[in-house]
Amino acid sequence: MSRKLRVAVVFGGHSGEHDVSLRSAQAILRHIDRERFEPVPIGITRDGQWLVGGDPLRELAAQSRLPLEGADGSESGCASGSTGARVLAVPEPFWSGEVDVVFPVLHGPYGEDGTIQGMLELAGLPYVGCGVLASAVAMDKPTAKRLFTSAGLDQARWLVFTWHEWERERSALIEHIERELGFPCFVKPANLGSSVGVSKVRDRPELVAAVELANRYDRRILVEEGIDARELEVSVLGNEEPVASIVGEIVPSREFYDYEAKYIDTGSQLLIPAPISPDQAETVRRMAIEAFRVIDGAGMARVDFFLERPTGRILINEVNTIPGFTAISMYPKLWEASGLCFRDLITRLIELALERHREQRRRRSA
Incomplete structure (x- = not known):
């Protein structure tokens, strides 16, 4: 009998999405097929230390804002102290x-942005998910938006500026935002996810406060027009021949799907499948695969869309190359509803990582 493949599940990290990463890692460790794989949990503290052996997940979770989840998806406490x-x-x-293979579950900067992917390339290790280029492009929202524009994918109007520009030209930028985008609008860090640092803005005072919040996480700030829309999501899986799941819809418990609505409140709804027409669903799935290919994606991604209520227009929002894997996350839920259970999804992702690595080695040795 062949030995089990040792799969390093890497979680935690420097970013504002540290806590979400722990929940994703917990779900992967819970559902991975242990008859085929031997998981090796590796935690990264907020200050960059690597924790190996013992129970690094429990050790990091002791300082987490989000408790780990019980087997039924409910929150469970976590004992503090050293775990070896x-x-x-x-x-x-x-x-x-x-x-033998690495499964990065590092949401946000220093994990989803091509940094750890570059390190794994240097180490010659196969890893789950997108490569350096796709990871960096998708994490940088303005760069991704420029590529979507070049591919003819419709999206909401937007603009980006640096904190330096804001300090130097604040009045002019405020007037430009009011003229080009109007209120309400959304202010975001250019590089982050899980709705960390995102604000809905209705007037000038809120705009100033929102820019200051976003600047805590990034020197570049993205502003997008506010549109009356439903929020749709689709999961993509594959390398050279990616496939899309059925479409789901988010109905947030708050005014928009912010961090609290995603992970703390319990009132948000996930509608799977989304109550949209077959033509709309097909358009979303086609656009998701096109966006995945535009950034040269591999392995997995969750692609988010807006369905504008007044017009019926479908607008791409963003691509997430390391989507959430928590008990409430859309990526695994959409695949489960499409016929691929959590355990088999993890197995397929590991297989895709190995396939991509073999193809890279073949080219390097040619």
Whole structure:
């Protein structure tokens, strides 16, 4: 009998999405097929230390804003104190041959943006998900939007500026935002996810406060027009021949699907499948695959859309290359509704990582 593949599940990290990453890792560790794979949990603290051995997930969760989840998806407490994990300055298992494939579950900067992907490329290790280019492009919202425009994918109007520009030209920028986008609008850090640092803005004072909040997370600030729309999501899976799941809809418990509505409140609804027409669903799925290909995606992504209520227009919002894997996350839920259970989804993602790595090695050795 062949030995089990050792799969390093890497979670935590520097970004504002640290806590969400722990929940995603917990779900993957819970559902991975242990008859085929031996999971190796590797945690990264908020200050960049690597935790290996023992129970790094529980150790990081003791300081988390979000409790870990019980087997039924409910929140469960987490004991504090040391769990026997070793603290390393560098990811020793990657260089020592202790793992066969890596499953990064690092949402946001320093994980979803091409940084760890580049390190794994240097280490010669296969890893789940998009490569360096696609990860970096999708994480940088303005860059992704420019590529979507070049591909002819409709999207809401937007503009981007730096904090330096804001300090130097604040009055002019406010007037430009009012003239070109109007109120309400949304203000976001250019590089982040899970709706961290996102604000809905209705007037000038709220705009100033929202820009200051976004600047805590990024030197570049993205502003998007507010539209009356439903929020649709679709999951993409594959390498050279990606496929799209059925379409789901988010009905947020708050005015928009912010961090609290996603992970803290319990009133948000996930409608699977989304109550839209077959033609609309097909358009969303086609656009999702096109966006995935535009950024040169691989493995997985969740693609988010707006369905404008007054016009019926379908607008792409963004591509998430390491989507959430929590008990309430759309990515695994959409695949489950499409006929692929959580365990088999994880297996397929690992297979895609190995396939992509073999193809890369073949080209390098040619």
